[in-house]
Each structure stands twice: as C-alpha cells, then as structure tokens.
Amino acid sequence: MAGALVGATAGFFANKVAILVELDEKLKAMAGTKRKIEKFKELLTNTDSVIQNVESRPSINPDVKELLKKLKYLAYDLEDVVDYYDTKVLQKKQRSNTALRPVRDFFSPNNQVVFKSRIGSMIKAITESLESILLQKSILLNLPPGMSQPSPYRENHSRNRFVVKGREPEKQMIVNMLIDDDESSHDTVKVIAIVGMGGLGKTTLAQLVYNDQRVQDHFASPTMWTVVGAEFDPANIMKSVLELTTEATVNISEIDLVRQKLEKALSGKRFLLVLDDVWNEDQEKWDVLKATLICGAKGSKILVTTRSQNVSSIMGSSNTTTHQIQQLSKDDCLSLFQQFAFGDNEADDHQNLMEIGGKIVEKCGGVPLAAKSLGSMLRGTRDETYWSSVLKSEIWQLRDEEQKVLAVLKLSYDVLSPQSKKCFTFGSLFPKDYPMRKDELIKLWIANDFVRSEGNFDAETNGNHIFDDLVRRSFFLLDLFEDDPNVANITMHDLMHDLARSESAYAYWNSYQDSVEVIQKRAYHLQVVEGKLPDMTQVFGKKPLYLRTFMSLMPRYSSSLSINLLEVFSKLKYLRALDLTGCGIRKISASIENLIHLRYLNLYYNTIEVLPDSITYLSNLQYLNLGFNHELRELPKELGNMQNLRELDLVMDNRLIHIPCGLSRLTNLRSLPVFIASDKTGACSIRELEDLKLQGEMIIKFSDDFKNYSCSGRKILKNKVLNKLLIEFNGSGSYHKDMLDDLSPNTTLKKLHISNYTSPQFPTWMKELQLPNLVEVHLHCSCGHIPPPFRNLQSLKRLTFSMHGITHLGAEFHGSGGFPSLQELKLSRMDDLQEWSESHVDDQLFPSLRWLHIFRCPNLKSTPRLPTLRHLEILCCSQSILSCIDNSNLFLGMKCSTFKCFVH
Known part of the structure; x- marks a missing residue:
C-alpha cells in the first residue's frame, strides 16, 4: 500500500509539472493578450494544485520552501494580471453604456497605450517567473510522499456549537466554589483560577460554570466576561469591566477616572468577573487591578483561566483557589x-x-x-x-504535549479544501483572542477571492458553508453569548491561531504580534492596531506594494492613525480590501479611483461629508460601509454605475436627506440597511426597491418632504428575505395606511419596528396573522388602538408599545390565548394609559414573561399579577403606581432579581 501511495504521489507531480511545462511552451508561442489571459487561468488552477499538495508534505527542506514561496508569488501575480485585464474589459463595457463616456473615456488612444504597456509588462513577469520555477522542477518530482487524502464522504449532520464531555464533576465543584460565601474569610473578593495546557478546554469549562443557572441567580448584580490575552493592561481591563457593568461605551482615557467610576458601579454589589486567557505574571499589574475590584460586596468572585501556574500564584495565596483542569x-x-x-x-x-x-x-x-x-x-x-x-x-513521536496537539491540528488543516485553508489562515491577520465578526470575515474572504459564487450558490452562501465547516472542525469558536449567529463574534483557540500564523508566514502581518522589521515587499495582508504602530511611514518605508488587505483596528472614538490616504491610493494599487474604521477621516481623495481591484471598502465611524464621484469608477467594489459617518450629507449622483455592489451600508444618524436615483440598476445589491424615501429632485423612488433582491435588515425612513404616498399596490417588499424591518414615518400626513400596506413584508420577517405611524387604521397584513415568524415587535404609533394579531403570535418574545390614545389594556390586548412565548414587555410613553386590567388567569396569559419595563406612563393606576417576573423596571411614573402594584399582587409568588424604581 505504501508503494501505491508513493506511486500515486509521483504520478500527481509528474502530471502537474508536465502541464506547467506545456503551458509555458504555449505561452511563448502564443500571440494576443486575450488568449494568454485564458491560459493564465489554466496555469493558476494547476499552480494552486501543486501548492496545496506540497504544503501537505510532512517535512519540507529549505529548497522546497523557497520553491513553494515562488509558486505562491506566481499564483498571486497570476490573479493580479487576470483581474487587471478583466477589470479593464468590464470598465470599457460599463462606460460605453453610461453617460460618463463622453466625459471620461477610459479607452482613449492614450489610455490604450498605457493599458497595453502595463498588461505586457505583467505578462512578461509571469512568463519569467514560470520559467524560473521550471528550472527547478526536479525538486517537486523528488518530494517524499504525503499522507493519502480522505475519500469523499457525504456530510449529514448539523453544526455542533458546544459539545462537552466529561466536565460535569469539575463544573459542579467550581460552581460550589463560586456560590459558597465563606463567612470566615476576611477577603471581599475571592479568585478561582482554572489552570491547564492549551487545548484542554479551560474556557469551555468556564463557560459551563458561567452559564449555570445557580451561578446566574447567586450573583444578582453583574456577571461579566472579558478576554484578557497576552497583554495585561489594568486600564483596559477596568474599562472593559466598566462597560460590561454599565452596558454603555466608555470614552475615558484617564485611568483614575475609570477607576472611580468602576468602584462606584461595583460598590456594595456581589459580582462575578471572568478573566479569560490570562498570561500576566507581573505582580504589580495584578495589584493595580485588584485594588479596584475589592470594592464589591463580600462574596464577589473572580474566575480566571490561564495556562500558567505562576499566574494564579501572583494573585495571592489566602484568597486564591487553583483548579488544575484534568485531561x-x-x-x-x-x-x-x-x-x-x-x-x-x-x-x-x-x-x-x-x-x-x-x-x-x-x-x-x-x-x-x-x-x-x-x-x-x-x-x-x-x-x-x-x-x-x-x-x-x-x-505522535513528539514529546512536548502542546507541540503534539499543534501537529494534530496541522494534520486536520492539511485535509481542508484550498478555499477553507485560505479562509482559516486569514484569521492570523487579527490579534490573539480578538473577537471577529462572522459577517465581516466572510465579506473579507470574498473580497480576496477566497470564496466566490459557484453554480446556484452566491458567494455569501458558500462563505457561510465554509465558515460553518471551520466551526464544526473547531478551527473557529463561536461566541456562545451571541443571539444572532449571522453576526456572532468568533475567536480562535490560541493553538489554532499559532497554526494559522505558521501557515500564513510572510503573507500576513499584524502590528500586535509582528515588528516593522519583518514586513516584506511581498506582504499581502496587513493590519494595524492603535498604539502599536503610531507612524505609518514606517510601514510604507518597507514598500509592501503587493498588499491586498489593509485594515486598521481602531476604537470608534480614535483618530490617532497617522496615515496619508494619497499615499495609500497611489501606492497600494492591488488592494482588494481596505478597512479604515474609526480613523478620523474627513475627506476621501478623488484618487481612490486608482484602487481598481478594490472589492471591500469600510469607512465606518469617520466624519466624511461627501464622497467623490470618482468612487463610482471602482467597478469591482462589492461592499461599501459608510455607517456612523454622522456628517455624511451626499452620495455620488452616479451611484447606479457601481453594478457589482452587493452591500451599501449607511446606517442611520447622518445628514442624508435622499439617495440618488438609479438604485434599481444595482442588480447585485443584496443588503441595503437604510433607505431614505424622498420626493426631492434626483432622489431615488421607493419603487426602485421593487426588483432588488434584498435580505437581512432594513430601515425605511420617510423624509419630512415626502408626499408621493402610493406604490399602486405593488407590494415592493414581498420578494425581500428580510429578518428585520424598521419603518420610520415622518409623523404627518394621512397616507400612512396606504404606504404601510404597500410595504407588506415577506413571511420570513422576525423583527418589526414601526414608528411615528399616525393613521387610525392598520393595513390588512397587520390585521390578519400573516407574519408567523415574528419574535420581536416595536410599535410607536398614535392610532388609538392596538392591532389584533400580536396576541396570536406564538413565537413572539419581545414586545414594545409606545402608543398614544390608549387608556386601557385588557382582552383586546392579550385575547383569550395570551402570549405563550413573550419574555419581555415594555410600555413606554403611554401618557393616556390608566388601567391594565387584572385577570384571574394572568399567569396563563403571560407564562414566560420575565422582564417588564414601564416608562413614562404617568396615569397608570392598575396592573395584573405576574408571578413569573424576574426583572422589573418602573421609571418616570407617578407615585401612585407603587400602591397599585402592591394592591394588584404583582409581586405575588415572584422571585425578582432586578427591581429598579424611579417615580415622581
């Protein structure tokens, strides 16, 4: 059998090398750019096959490594020249069909000369590289055999997010430690450390403990989880804990002020804090953090996961318990x-x-x-x-246990598909323990052409399949606290991250773990973190001209990245993905048109007012994120020319009053989170949404001047696979019912928000039960009554009413069947509400209700009995509500862990 494997491997290489030689000969004899580009696509396929097989060898000597690097350079260069050619052909086709052609002719005689010169140089460089590689083809033919690859087998199981075996005894022991309030101890806060080598499941065990209901019930005050990682910065940890405690972003740089606010937030509260993946062995740093955390009530606990016994020892002896996690x-x-x-x-x-x-x-x-x-x-x-x-x-012959585990992971990596390997190693661009967003990661994969549309599946669907497979194989870890898996934060186990870095080698560089000195000319993906690289001239001085991904990991409130955009746009012409989140950018230069390969442009959280018209020349651009640019007031008039655009993310909170017409030409558009309906001259009509195949979340906002209320019954959202829809009317006019009728959503909808609705009637689709999948509804209306269907929605979990003109909540609200799945109810700004009728079967009408929020209901005088409540908030109501709550037996049998009350 071993001989057969050697023969098969030798046959593979002989075949692939023969194809490379044949292609080289054809390229030398072939005339015509178009024909050569077609051959380049064949060459790229075969080069990728050779690369993947060479990488799976058990050991590679220096000569093979050097040849492998040349093969990878060749693959990158092939992609660049093919993409350059295809882009120019696409630009020519698009400009010939638009009004831009007379203004700017991309294929004028002068530009034709430039094009032929550049494409000729690129083709020459490719053929020379191939020739150089083939001179060393004997190295490939003499490679030792690798392990045989698995034969195809049909996958027939669902993704398993959290399979745990054998940890129940340890879980019970640690839970008991956490909920045990030792009266004999003089320490306010006790530390429990879970210690063990990488891969044993320390974080998994901590998650089991953290999610245990006894632990959550015991710590009625905050339970908090933060990932620490290799860099133990007390100020950053305090800021993170403060944000978790207050559930609000902390924009404070002074450590003393952060400390004061954190001490105030935790003072007198029995809290649980999990510090995951701690590496710090500096006693002084721990003492700084500990001095702040002792402000909690007695019985507070800190649960730590770490690989190092030394970490637990520096936390003290009398108040620290160490648990060595078992194999x-x-x-x-x-x-x-x-x-x-x-x-x-x-x-x-x-x-x-x-x-x-x-x-x-x-x-x-x-x-x-x-x-x-x-x-x-x-x-x-x-x-x-x-x-x-x-x-x-x-x-299995390795002696070091962690090295053995890493070798096992390498074995699993070797059998991944070429696509999956590229997607996994892209994770090395981020720092260890950095929470990556699933949806953004998939977009970056697509932008770099790791994932593409195939057959009946679009690129996003294929990206999701690859992501799910990598999660199932434990290459990525899903955040178990995230409700929506589509936008879930994901991380990589430390050993998986080490594996990704070892496989990505020179191609990836991140400022958190790499020094400027190791940046190479052939770096392809680069990421910078605030405070790690204050001067970008150090990077550009290394001239990584082949960069495909340039990403900044800046906080939203930062503007400290020293970067010259003109330098980026003029030098980094091969960029596929550019992320400039939170960099304090006010203006985008017209020279952005130089980035003809760009697929992904993230300008989130900047101060941009106007985008240059030249951005519409980026014919390959697929993802454009302009979210939280509060000063944004104008989009390019020829936005409709960007026909490869798949997502245009505007988010609310900007100065835009309309979207330019021509949106219907964006036939590839799949995500449009915000649409502004306006009657302004040159504005996009809401009817242009009709034929777009949008999905995900969407906000439709009607501008103040909007009057063209009818879509003639077109039902423009019926073909949209939306999971969340927010419709914001302008608060005036009698056309709301007709327009809402025309905005009837698909039955896939899960979340519905309607605000400023003034019509006394609701459309047919809201009167009848046509949205069976709704789990969340928010109504802010002035209609005087509650629409009937919500009481019949079996899946509804969250419901918010902010409605004027309603004086009574009773049978018309809950009906006879009630709300079987409702967990959270908010009554907000209901000035006219006086009575919420008591019923003898209220516990049957609201059997799952856990959260009740009553805000600014000054005339409310009666409430029903709700014994299942766990959290109650009454804010800005009249003093009389307290007596009516007591008289109505609201608290009867109730185990309320949170009660907040602020009344006039």
Whole structure:
C-alpha cells in the first residue's frame, strides 16, 4: 500500500509539472493578450494544485520552501494580471453604456497605450517567473510522499456549537466554589483560577460554570466576561469591566477616572468577573487591578483561566483557589471523538473504524481539542487505510504535549479544501483572542477571492458553508453569548491561531504580534492596531506594494492613525480590501479611483461629508460601509454605475436627506440597511426597491418632504428575505395606511419596528396573522388602538408599545390565548394609559414573561399579577403606581432579581 501511495504521489507531480511545462511552451508561442489571459487561468488552477499538495508534505527542506514561496508569488501575480485585464474589459463595457463616456473615456488612444504597456509588462513577469520555477522542477518530482487524502464522504449532520464531555464533576465543584460565601474569610473578593495546557478546554469549562443557572441567580448584580490575552493592561481591563457593568461605551482615557467610576458601579454589589486567557505574571499589574475590584460586596468572585501556574500564584495565596483542569478520561475522550467522527447513531455500523479510532484517541492524551479536531477530519471518510495512516503518523513521536496537539491540528488543516485553508489562515491577520465578526470575515474572504459564487450558490452562501465547516472542525469558536449567529463574534483557540500564523508566514502581518522589521515587499495582508504602530511611514518605508488587505483596528472614538490616504491610493494599487474604521477621516481623495481591484471598502465611524464621484469608477467594489459617518450629507449622483455592489451600508444618524436615483440598476445589491424615501429632485423612488433582491435588515425612513404616498399596490417588499424591518414615518400626513400596506413584508420577517405611524387604521397584513415568524415587535404609533394579531403570535418574545390614545389594556390586548412565548414587555410613553386590567388567569396569559419595563406612563393606576417576573423596571411614573402594584399582587409568588424604581 505504501508503494501505491508513493506511486500515486509521483504520478500527481509528474502530471502537474508536465502541464506547467506545456503551458509555458504555449505561452511563448502564443500571440494576443486575450488568449494568454485564458491560459493564465489554466496555469493558476494547476499552480494552486501543486501548492496545496506540497504544503501537505510532512517535512519540507529549505529548497522546497523557497520553491513553494515562488509558486505562491506566481499564483498571486497570476490573479493580479487576470483581474487587471478583466477589470479593464468590464470598465470599457460599463462606460460605453453610461453617460460618463463622453466625459471620461477610459479607452482613449492614450489610455490604450498605457493599458497595453502595463498588461505586457505583467505578462512578461509571469512568463519569467514560470520559467524560473521550471528550472527547478526536479525538486517537486523528488518530494517524499504525503499522507493519502480522505475519500469523499457525504456530510449529514448539523453544526455542533458546544459539545462537552466529561466536565460535569469539575463544573459542579467550581460552581460550589463560586456560590459558597465563606463567612470566615476576611477577603471581599475571592479568585478561582482554572489552570491547564492549551487545548484542554479551560474556557469551555468556564463557560459551563458561567452559564449555570445557580451561578446566574447567586450573583444578582453583574456577571461579566472579558478576554484578557497576552497583554495585561489594568486600564483596559477596568474599562472593559466598566462597560460590561454599565452596558454603555466608555470614552475615558484617564485611568483614575475609570477607576472611580468602576468602584462606584461595583460598590456594595456581589459580582462575578471572568478573566479569560490570562498570561500576566507581573505582580504589580495584578495589584493595580485588584485594588479596584475589592470594592464589591463580600462574596464577589473572580474566575480566571490561564495556562500558567505562576499566574494564579501572583494573585495571592489566602484568597486564591487553583483548579488544575484534568485531561479527559479515555472513555470521555473516545465519546467526544465519536461524536465528531460519526454523529449520534453511526458508530455501531463501523466497528473496524472505531477500533482504529480508539487507538488514535489513546494517543490524544485526553486533550479534547485534539479529539474534536481529528474526529472532524476523519468524518469526511470511511476509508480504513486513511484512518490507519493517521494512527501511524509521525506526529505522535513528539514529546512536548502542546507541540503534539499543534501537529494534530496541522494534520486536520492539511485535509481542508484550498478555499477553507485560505479562509482559516486569514484569521492570523487579527490579534490573539480578538473577537471577529462572522459577517465581516466572510465579506473579507470574498473580497480576496477566497470564496466566490459557484453554480446556484452566491458567494455569501458558500462563505457561510465554509465558515460553518471551520466551526464544526473547531478551527473557529463561536461566541456562545451571541443571539444572532449571522453576526456572532468568533475567536480562535490560541493553538489554532499559532497554526494559522505558521501557515500564513510572510503573507500576513499584524502590528500586535509582528515588528516593522519583518514586513516584506511581498506582504499581502496587513493590519494595524492603535498604539502599536503610531507612524505609518514606517510601514510604507518597507514598500509592501503587493498588499491586498489593509485594515486598521481602531476604537470608534480614535483618530490617532497617522496615515496619508494619497499615499495609500497611489501606492497600494492591488488592494482588494481596505478597512479604515474609526480613523478620523474627513475627506476621501478623488484618487481612490486608482484602487481598481478594490472589492471591500469600510469607512465606518469617520466624519466624511461627501464622497467623490470618482468612487463610482471602482467597478469591482462589492461592499461599501459608510455607517456612523454622522456628517455624511451626499452620495455620488452616479451611484447606479457601481453594478457589482452587493452591500451599501449607511446606517442611520447622518445628514442624508435622499439617495440618488438609479438604485434599481444595482442588480447585485443584496443588503441595503437604510433607505431614505424622498420626493426631492434626483432622489431615488421607493419603487426602485421593487426588483432588488434584498435580505437581512432594513430601515425605511420617510423624509419630512415626502408626499408621493402610493406604490399602486405593488407590494415592493414581498420578494425581500428580510429578518428585520424598521419603518420610520415622518409623523404627518394621512397616507400612512396606504404606504404601510404597500410595504407588506415577506413571511420570513422576525423583527418589526414601526414608528411615528399616525393613521387610525392598520393595513390588512397587520390585521390578519400573516407574519408567523415574528419574535420581536416595536410599535410607536398614535392610532388609538392596538392591532389584533400580536396576541396570536406564538413565537413572539419581545414586545414594545409606545402608543398614544390608549387608556386601557385588557382582552383586546392579550385575547383569550395570551402570549405563550413573550419574555419581555415594555410600555413606554403611554401618557393616556390608566388601567391594565387584572385577570384571574394572568399567569396563563403571560407564562414566560420575565422582564417588564414601564416608562413614562404617568396615569397608570392598575396592573395584573405576574408571578413569573424576574426583572422589573418602573421609571418616570407617578407615585401612585407603587400602591397599585402592591394592591394588584404583582409581586405575588415572584422571585425578582432586578427591581429598579424611579417615580415622581
């Protein structure tokens, strides 16, 4: 069998090298740019195949590494020349069909000369690189065999976000430590440290403990979780804890002021704080943080996860308890492996494989990350030969346990698809423990052409499939506290991040972990963090001219990034993704048109007023984020020319009063979070939304001058797969019912917000039960009555009423069936409300209600009995509400952990 594998590998390389040689000969004999570009696409496919196979070799000598680097350079250059050619062809086609052509002819004789000269130089460089590589083709032919690849196997299971085995005893022990208030101790705050090597599941165990209901009930005051990482900065940790405590952004730089506010917020409260992934062994830094945290009530706890015993020891002795996390038992590790390798029911059908799997698990040493990773990898095949090759792999000969785990992860990495490998290693661009957003990560993958549309699936769908697979294989970790998985924060296990950095090598550079000295001319992805690289001239002095991703990780309130945009736009001409979030940018230069390869442009949280018209020349641009540019007042008039645009993110809170007409020409547009309906000359009609296949979230805001109220019954949102819709009327006019009728959403809608609605009637789609998937409704209206369908929505969890003219809540509100799933109810600014009728079956009408907020209801005098409540807030109401609450037995049988009251 080993001989067959060697023969297969040799055959693969001989075949691929022969194809490369053949392509080289054809390119030399071929005339015509277009024909050569077509051959370049073939060459790119074959080059990628060789790269992927070489990378999976068990050991690579320096000569092979150098040749591999040349192959990667060749692949990048091929992508650049093909993209340059295709972009120019696309620009020519687009300009010939628009009014811009007479003004600016991209293919004038002069520009034709420039184009031919540049494309000729690029083609020459490609052929010379290929020739240089083929001179060393014997290196490829003499490579040792790699492990056989798994045969295809149908995936038939769902993503498992949180599979845990064998941690229940440890969980119970730590839970008991947290809820035990030792009266004999003189310390206000006690520290419990979970210690263990990477991959053992320290964070997973901490999450199990943190989410335990007994822990949440015991700490009625704040329970907080923050990831610390390698850099232990007391000021930053205090700021993070303050934000978690107050649930508000903290824009304070003075550490003493942060300390004062944090002490005030925690004073007298029994809190739980989790400090995840702590590396600090500096006693002084810990003492600075500890001095602030002792302000809490007795019984407060700090739960720490760390790899180092020294970390727990510097936190003190009398008030610190250390738990050394245990390796999983053989049975638990085998059960975890089986879950990922087979799912729930299939293992019994493959006893031979399970025998091999049992031996593999023994070598995993009780490390769950290794068991999960190998189980996920082997799920792709039922080939006994492949399973045996994993068992016999030389990685088990390593002595250092963490190095052995890293080698296991490398084994899992090697069997990923080329697309998945690129998507995973892109994570090395971010610092360790940095929370990445799933949706933004997928957009960056697409912008860099790691993921593309294929067959019937668009690029975003394929990106989601790859993401889900990487999560299932534990390459990424989902934030378990995030409600919406589509925008969830994700992180990478430290060892996975180490693996990504080792595989990405020279191509990725981040200022958090790399020095300026190691930036190479051939760096392709670069990220800077505030405070880590104050002067960007150091970067550009290294001339990384091939950059494809340039990203700043600035806080939203920062403007400290020293960057010359003219320099970026003129030098970094190969950029695919540019993220300038929070950089204090006021003006975008017209020279941005130089970035012809750009797919992703994030200008979030700046102070831009007007975008230059030249931005519409970026024919490849797919994602444009202008969110939270509060001064933004105008978009380019020819916005409709950007026909590759897939997302235009404006977000509210700007000075825009209209969107330019021509939006209907953006046939690829999938996300438009904000649309402003206006009658202004040159403004986009709301009817232009009709044929756009939008999805996700959307706000439709009617400008003050809007009067053209009818869409002639077109039902313009019916084909939109929206999960959240916010309709903001201008508060005047009698046309609201007709317009709301025309804005009837798809049945997929989950969240509906309507504000400033003044019509006394609701449209048909709100009177009848046509939105069965609604989980959240907010109504801010002046209609005098409540629409009937909401009481019948079985999935509704959150409901907010801010409605004028309603004096009574009773059967017309809850009906006979009530709200079986309602968890949170807010009554806000209901000046006319006097009575919320008591019923003998209120606990059946609201069986799941946990949160009740009553805000500015000055005339409310009666409330029903709601024994299931856990959180009650009464703000800015009359004094009489307290007696009416008491008389109505609202608190009868209620275990309320939060009660806030502020009355006149």
